Amino acid sequence: MASVPKANELIAGTDHKPPKTGWMDTPVEFRPGTWCYSGKSKNLEVVGLPNPREWSPIDDDWKLPENWKEIIFEGLRERIHKYRSFQLFMDICVRCGACADKCHFFIGSGDPKNMPVLRAELLRSVYRKDFTLAGKILGKMAGARELTEDVVKEWFFYFFQCTECRRCSVFCPYGIDTAEITIIGRELLNLLGLNIDWITAPVANCYMTGNHLGIQPHAFKDMIEFFVEEIEEVTGVKIEPTFNRKGAEILFITPSGDVFADPGTYTLMGYLMLFHEIGLDYTWSTYASEGGNFGLFTSHEMMKRLNSKMYAEAKRLGVKWILGGECGHMWRVINQYMDTMNGPADFLEEPVSPITGTKFENAKSTKMVHLVEFTADLIKHGKLKLDKSRNDHLKVTFHDSCNPARAMGFFEEPRYVLNNVCNHFYDMPPNTIREQTFCCGSGSGLNTDEYMEMRMRGGLPRANAVKHVHEQHGVNMLSCICAIDRAVLPPLMNYWVPGVDVTGVHELVGNALVMEGEHERTTDLRGEPLEGMEDSDNEDL
Amino acid sequence: MDLENFLTQHQSAILKRWFNFIIDTYPPETAKLFKREKDPFANPVGSTIFQGMQGLYQELVREIDPETASPFLDKIIRIRAIQDFSPSRAIAFVFVLKDLVREQSRAADDPEETLSQDDLTSFDGRIDRLAMLAFDIYVQCREKLYELRVNEVKNRTHRLLQRANLLAEIPDQEPSL
Numbered sequence A: 001m002a003s004v005p006k007a008n009e010l011i012a013g014t015d016h017k018p019p020k021t022g023w024m025d026t027p028v029e030f031r032p033g034t035w036c037y038s039g040k041s042k043n044l045e046v047v048g049l050p051n052p053r054e055w056s057p058i059d060d061d062w063k064l065p066e067n068w069k070e071i072i073f074e075g076l077r078e079r080i081h082k083y084r085s086f087q088l089f090m091d092i093c094v095r096c097g098a099c100a101d102k103c104h105f106f107i108g109s110g111d112p113k114n115m116p117v118l119r120a121e122l123l124r125s126v127y128r129k130d131f132t133l134a135g136k137i138l139g140k141m142a143g144a145r146e147l148t149e150d151v152v153k154e155w156f157f158y159f160f161q162c163t164e165c166r167r168c169s170v171f172c173p174y175g176i177d178t179a180e181i182t183i184i185g186r187e188l189l190n191l192l193g194l195n196i197d198w199i200t201a202p203v204a205n206c207y208m209t210g211n212h213l214g215i216q217p218h219a220f221k222d223m224i225e226f227f228v229e230e231i232e233e234v235t236g237v238k239i240e241p242t243f244n245r246k247g248a249e250i251l252f253i254t255p256s257g258d259v260f261a262d263p264g265t266y267t268l269m270g271y272l273m274l275f276h277e278i279g280l281d282y283t284w285s286t287y288a289s290e291g292g293n294f295g296l297f298t299s300h301e302m303m304k305r306l307n308s309k310m311y312a313e314a315k316r317l318g319v320k321w322i323l324g325g326e327c328g329h330m331w332r333v334i335n336q337y338m339d340t341m342n343g344p345a346d347f348l349e350e351p352v353s354p355i356t357g358t359k360f361e362n363a364k365s366t367k368m369v370h371l372v373e374f375t376a377d378l379i380k381h382g383k384l385k386l387d388k389s390r391n392d393h394l395k396v397t398f399h400d401s402c403n404p405a406r407a408m409g410f411f412e413e414p415r416y417v418l419n420n421v422c423n424h425f426y427d428m429p430p431n432t433i434r435e436q437t438f439c440c441g442s443g444s445g446l447n448t449d450e451y452m453e454m455r456m457r458g459g460l461p462r463a464n465a466v467k468h469v470h471e472q473h474g475v476n477m478l479s480c481i482c483a484i485d486r487a488v489l490p491p492l493m494n495y496w497v498p499g500v501d502v503t504g505v506h507e508l509v510g511n512a513l514v515m516e517g518e519h520e521r522t523t524d525l526r527g528e529p530l531e532g533m534e535d536s537d538n539e540d541l
Numbered sequence B: 001m002d003l004e005n006f007l008t009q010h011q012s013a014i015l016k017r018w019f020n021f022i023i024d025t026y027p028p029e030t031a032k033l034f035k036r037e038k039d040p041f042a043n044p045v046g047s048t049i050f051q052g053m054q055g056l057y058q059e060l061v062r063e064i065d066p067e068t069a070s071p072f073l074d075k076i077i078r079i080r081a082i083q084d085f086s087p088s089r090a091i092a093f094v095f096v097l098k099d100l101v102r103e104q105s106r107a108a109d110d111p112e113e114t115l116s117q118d119d120l121t122s123f124d125g126r127i128d129r130l131a132m133l134a135f136d137i138y139v140q141c142r143e144k145l146y147e148l149r150v151n152e153v154k155n156r157t158h159r160l161l162q163r164a165n166l167l168a169e170i171p172d173q174e175p176s177l
């Protein structure tokens, strides 16, 4: 009988067999869709980052500086002394494995090096070799290894495959925060000029022009006025926002994504409507025109530099305090780092809501209040007239964005607001929300299109939970309070759960808000007909 | 024994080996966790693949109806299509059932309990139909991925271009006369 190969022999002959070597000795393979384009030299130059040059991760030669090893060791030494938490995280991991299957990138990709414990081990193995006695003597037996170019390439691959979401830290009995290790890892890579364009370009633009895309002041103002017209079409109410107005009580800052990218733009319309309705004495700034801070994804120093401009602008305009929009990592920076970096902001006043008189004591030092908290307080005091039924065409769930959730403990306020502006709200399963929330898979500057395949892997656990409420309750709207989420969840839904759209919380507030002098609304802010208004004639709007 | 009875009788054994085959295409450390964790939200890959396989198995017991089989195949392939697998390896799990069913049949002590050549040929036909569907779904998933990339690049600056009057769009509705 002729020898016919068995089906699984045929398959075994294909590719991607598990490597025979251990993880330490298996170099990474840069396949398309799993890495981001490198930072352009002009952007590095503008902000003075080291080693500006043109290079690509798929080149053999990464054009590292001559003394690159020395730079890394010196950088590592400096950071170990500077950040006690970092040294602790390097030393105390007992490899219990509690974090191993908690990372969305591991869960979605199945790549063991995406287990948080191994991600940290990439750096720890080098630390051990040169900074611990056991590692110096025992080498590999003590989990130590030489620093080589392949190791650096592996760092680049995996530290830009961590969204710094901190989910793993929730499960670690020692509280080891792998996000902090990634932050240091990226900082070390930056010393060699190894960074990604999707981070360095926003950093450079933010530094030069004030926002990620480099929108100039007149265009920024123009965009907002455009939304004023759209609001007038939907509601009949004319809103008159002010820009760079000295003496305003409050400076409002939000991520620029809300200004130029759908569906964030509808959230921005919600902000404008709310402020108008309560008669808030506030101003926009065309210079501090960005809440996001991609410095956080570059280095502590860069984060500090970009953060300081918001406060410089608050000082220049002479406002009393700052109100911040729906952003993710802006709040991580404010809540975790601002105070010791650029604070306390003594020249500002302790924030008090001019409408309800509530003192925001949690913002005593940073002087910056989260808009969702501000709105929740308005609702609690009965200051808003809301018609929930205007969101009846939507069945809503809420994605706890990693940063407000895990870096702020911000769980109840958004749900309180949502329950007051819509009738149909359904939470996702408990082990996928609140402090255990799953990342969108594209945070920390990884929301670039060339990375789409990896983003679909990283976002799989989040999408899987949305799919559950979509199938159980017919959920068709995924709400969130982060601009990166609003940009990246739509493609994620499109791939995994078609039929679910994405919104900011204040878009839903805008829909429900009953405004003085408004005409009867027939559509929501997106121009979609309200329930029962499907046949109405929109021609006159 | 006829095919339908055979497949029904050996369902749990074959399903288990089939599931292990696909999970063992992941690195060993991963496979261990994907097999162990039963919570569908903590382990969406393992649990979704298992659900998909259960559904597909029922389809194989009957005839293959593309309408009902596709959603189950989609569950599995949508995941494999964006993971680190070549196309052939992503859909290999379909073909391997030919081996698994033969092995199961050979293992029977009583010749009455085995599958005839005709039954095997008929089963192979079902697998082939499934394989063709799998190929279509794999390609759809990859196409979707590229479409998302292109859309994202377009959407990113759409509002700005619109505002800067750099776009000359055809209005949605005919202007009323």
Ligand code: SF4
Binding pocket: A092, A093, A094, A095, A096, A097, A098, A099, A100, A116, A117, A171, A172, A173, A174, A175, A176
């Ligand atoms: S849970 Fe903490 S101690 Fe355990 S392996 Fe992970 S990082 Fe190490």
Ligand code: SF4
Binding pocket: A102, A103, A104, A105, A114, A115, A116, A119, A161, A162, A163, A164, A165, A166, A167, A168, A169, A178, A179, A182, A439
């Ligand atoms: S911080 Fe988030 S992305 Fe990074 S290793 Fe932990 S769980 Fe994974």
